[in-house]
Amino acid sequence: MHALPPPMSPEQAERAWRDGLARFARDEEPAQALALIAAAAGAGFAAAQRDLGRLLLHGVAGSAEPEAGRAWLARAAEAGDAAARFTLATLALGSLGDAPDTARAAELLTQAAGAGHPAALRGIAVMLGRSADATAQAHSTRCLEAAAGAGDPIGQALLVERLFRGHGCAPDRDRAQALARALATGSAAPLRPPPGRPPASTALIARHLESALAPPPVEARLHPSQPRVHVARGALSPEEAHLLMLLGAPHLHRSATVDPGTGARLEAPLRTSHDASFDPLIEDIGLVAVQQRMAAFAGLPLGNAEPLILLRYRPGEEYRPHRDYLPPSRVVPLQAGGAGQRAATVIAYLRAPAAGGATVFPDLDIRLPVAPGAMLLFDNLDAAGDPDPRTLHAGEPVLRGEKWVATLWIRQGRQR
Ligand SMILES: O=C(O)CCC(=O)C(=O)O
Ligand SMILES: [Fe+2]
Structure with a gap:
């Protein structure tokens, strides 16, 4: 025994x-x-x-x-562990490919935020901040203040921006500058402490989560039949765009392509940007919500998506004409239990350069200048489900300033 x-x-x-x-x-x-x-x-x-x-x-x-x-x-x-509740909230929202359960996510988020969990407070702030409603905006700013006060560096950076622009609060450039200076020198800034009770009701948070996952309305069908090339504007809030940039920036590295023959990593002139891949396990409510919305825009489940990729192009950098579908040797077909081809691509535009950087489809005669907050969807396969060579596309060289986008490649079957 x-x-x-x-x-x-x-x-x-x-x-x-x-x-x-x-x-x-x-x-x-x-x-x-x-x-x-x-x-x-x-x-x-x-x-x-x-x-x-x-x-x-x-x-x-x-x-x-x-x-x-x-x-x-x-x-x-x-x-009662707040961090565990927060992790479960990101899972309930479907980060790892489950069907999202917004009611459950809202309940867990409210509990975690009520206990002062910084990332939960920031997540609620970003979700409520998408709304034009004054009450939601006020709740949102309170949550962001609390996240910043609890020491969350991303919440602090978002708060600086909010104070500076007067989004969801009165503009206060002096305080924004003081806060930015304090953050740059690593000193503690005078910030509000986290709340002792939930800053917004579960029902309010659930409603906003629900709308944050919904597909944005299509504004322009640049190619209405297969392959679809659709655009939605205002699909991401400026704060969501900023959040993605803040989360990914520390992990940017020179983009590479994969040699189709050997599978080796190549730093080719095809793609001269820097990029960072967001591991689906990264716990961030805003990051999950944006990805859910991108997948919903394509009409495919987030569970079919590869990790979201952040791309930054500086002057002279570009993504030369290419197609997003994979060489057949790298595809495990659906029938063989694999995730299949990259059925669709969704690009979220985060920051526009001062000049250059349009996304173009030479064979479809489409040219889309960068509009921050917009999403672009295109199919990579034809109606029969085979790779469609007309989906050739490129990110033109940036001439001035920086272009930031996030790309989601979504497979035919479950990937996450
Ligand atoms: O940056 C662009 O405009 C295009 C990006 C792209 O083609 C991709 O990420 O697959
Ligand atoms: Fe592409």
């Missing part, structure tokens, strides 16, 4: 959890580190349950075990 391990006291559990995290931070003995955190989780320590859940979800010390990960996160959330 196996002897059961002796029960852990809460103090011992906390010590095991901290020890496990420290070992991860030092990059030593991940299996032992995981075992320590698992022991603390088993003893009922909520923070350890949350971290174990996230480690299993990410597959950090072994292969990913998403179901077990979710179960541990649920236990931590039940015990």
Whole structure:
């Protein structure tokens, strides 16, 4: 008979959890580190349950075990852990390809925000900030103030912009500048502390989440029949565009293409931009909502999408004429249980350069200048589901300023 391990006291559990995290931070003995955190989780320590859940979800010390990960996160959330609630909210919104459950996401977000969780407060702020309604705007600014006050650097950067432009609040350039200076020097700025209760009701948040996931109305059908080339304007709020840039900027690197023969990474003149890929596991409500909206615009589930890619073009940089569908050697067909071809591409335009950078389709005689906040959808396959060579397209060289976009390549079948 196996002897059961002796029960852990809460103090011992906390010590095991901290020890496990420290070992991860030092990059030593991940299996032992995981075992320590698992022991603390088993003893009922909520923070350890949350971290174990996230480690299993990410597959950090072994292969990913998403179901077990979710179960541990649920236990931590039940015990009141705000960060676990926030992680579950991003999952409920469908970051990993589940059908979105906005009511559940709103409930979890409200709870996490009520406990002062910075990213939850920021997520609510960005969602409510999409609305022109004055009450929603006021709630939104309060949440952003609270996120910034709780030390969230992205919330602080968004708040600077809001104060500067007077979006959702009175413009206050002095305070915006003081805050920007304080952030640049890393000193603590005078900010409002996080709230002791939820800053907006669950019902209000659920309503705004619902509309944030809905497909934007098509404004122009530049090619109405297959392959569709459709445009929606004002599909992203300026704050959402800024959020994507802030989240991805630290991870930008020189774009590369893949050699179709060898699969090797090539820094080719085809694509001279910088890019960053958003791992679907990144926990951010605004990031999930934008991706859901992009997928909905294409009429395909987000679960079929590859990771969203952020692209930045500086003067002289371009994406020369290319097609987005993959060489047949890199496609596992649907019938073989794979995700199939890249059925559609959705591009979200985040920032316009001062000159240049239009997206063009030479064979369809289409030219789309960059309009921040717009989304472009095009099919890559013909009506029979085969690659359509007429989808040849390019990002023209940027002449002045910077062009930022985010591209979602969506497969025929489940990818996430
Ligand atoms: O930047 C552009 O205008 C086009 C981008 C593009 O073609 C892509 O990301 O696949
Ligand atoms: Fe492309």
